Amino acid sequence: MVMAIPFGWGLGVVAAYIVAGKEFGQLPVATVPLAIIASIAFALWPAIKASTRLIVMVAGCAAFILLGWLLA
Numbered sequence: 001m002v003m004a005i006p007f008g009w010g011l012g013v014v015a016a017y018i019v020a021g022k023e024f025g026q027l028p029v030a031t032v033p034l035a036i037i038a039s040i041a042f043a044l045w046p047a048i049k050a051s052t053r054l055i056v057m058v059a060g061c062a063a064f065i066l067l068g069w070l071l072a
Contacts, residue, residue, distance in 0.1 A: 010064030
């Protein structure tokens, strides 16, 4: 579940970026908490194997770091 926090944060920021573009202002205040809650639910969902959930979150975090580095 530890990987759910940065994964959710990344999802929230990407959602704000998609909705409002590069100058998204305060929009992450709304999108980040919702994405963190969704990623925690994903991390705890029993229908998906734990190893699959971990791989998705680690790959997602790595993709968000790379995307942030490329767009900065």
